[in-house]
Amino acid sequence: MYFQSVNGQQVNHISINDRGLAYGDGIFTTAKVSQGQIELLHLHIKRLQTGCRLFKILDVDFSALQNDLIECCKGYKLAVLKVVITSGEGGRGYSRVGVSRPNIIIKISEFPNKYLEWQAAGITLANSSIKLGINPLFAGVKHLNRLEQVLIRDELDQTNYHDLLVLNLFDEIIETTCANIFWFDNDELFTPEIKDSGVAGIQRSEILRKYPATKIVKAKISDIQRAQSIFITNSIMEIVPVINYAGNELDIKQVHQFKAHIANIN
Template identity: 45%
Template sequence: MLYCSLNGIRTEDISITDRGLAYGDGVFTTAKIVDGTILLLMEHIERLKESCARIALSDIDWHALKAELVKQSTAFPLAVLKVMITAGTGGRGYSRIGVSKPNVIVMVHEFPKHYIDWQQAGVSIGIAKTRLGINPNLAGIKHLNRLEQVLIRKELDESQWQDLIVTDVQNNIVETSCANVFWIKNNDVFTPELGSSGVSGLLRNQTIRQLSEIKLIKEPLDSLVDIDAMIICNSVMGYVPVKNFNGHTLSLSVASRFIGKLVCNS
């Protein structure tokens, strides 16, 4: 870890009664730092605000948080920023009555250098056996309850793949273990709608805004049969082409044209 603070004070310690630890009661966002600048900074802050509103967290000094992020990021040419906001510290039980004000944790980590190789060479991905539950109340946001993703990542670590396509319990395509997904078939571009589960990533949302022709769908895994290309993305890895999906070779040139169009429009 390159940097860590709690409520603006440098430390790597937090109370064992923090509700993020006890119940996953909180939200987070993860961003890329390039040349001392946080990419999509305001979008990350707005997502934190929206996510906090969704789970009824308030009393957060957003101006102080932004100031800390801007100040601390200047020291890093290439790194990963993570901001977690927990409901605070409190006694045993689910109720937030008597709980302290939210805790804001800021961390900076080394950038995963293999993402650069992924962007250039593409990745091979399979299909996860672990499926996501249906929960419209939490769908889209990055909350701290990530046990499903932990199980998916364990499955990935024990596989031959670099990532896995994840479906929900109704077999609808949602995302990968750590990214959103787009695919191209007969010149049409698709991505899952995320009203029931999954994370609505900032790069995904920006892509949808840039290309109005993208079709948001709720479709089963069979929809990925005979596709031409696939791209996965998140705010840290950027856009990564998929060269092989579940043993089937996909077109890197088609994926690259899609990514190129996005770069030109940005």
């Protein structure tokens, strides 16, 4: 860990009365830092604002937060920034009556070098046996209630695969353990709809902006089994091709060509 702070103070602890700990009452975002700059910072700030509005977490000065983040990250050539906002500290019970101001946690940590290897060589992907619940109120939001992902990651740790494809209770493709997913079928690009489950990632939104021909669909396993190529993406790993899905070899050259194409679009 390079840097940690809570409400501007460089500490590595937080009160046991924090509602993020007690109830998962908060939101977060994770960004890539490159050459002292936070990539897509405006989108990460927008994500935090959207989450705070949804969860009614008030009194966050986002202009000051953005300035703090820029200052904190200046000295890092390559790192990972994580920002957590909880609703604050409170007593026993779900009610927010009497809760303190929000707590803002900033963490800067080492960049996972494996992602650089993944970007070039691709990853292996299999199916998770754990399915995401249906919750349209929170779908798309990166909130602190991540127990489903913890269990899915535990399942992944028992395998030799790099990642797992995750469905929801409707048997619809949603995401992987920590990334959004895209695939090419007959040279058309597809990605799952994020309305009932899952996280709508920053990189996902950038790909949709740069490549508006992408089809957002409700898809089943049978749909992705027809894919010519597959890739996963999040803010840290960016675009990572899948070289093998459930034992089937895939074309990663198409993914590298697509990545080069959208890299030239502002």
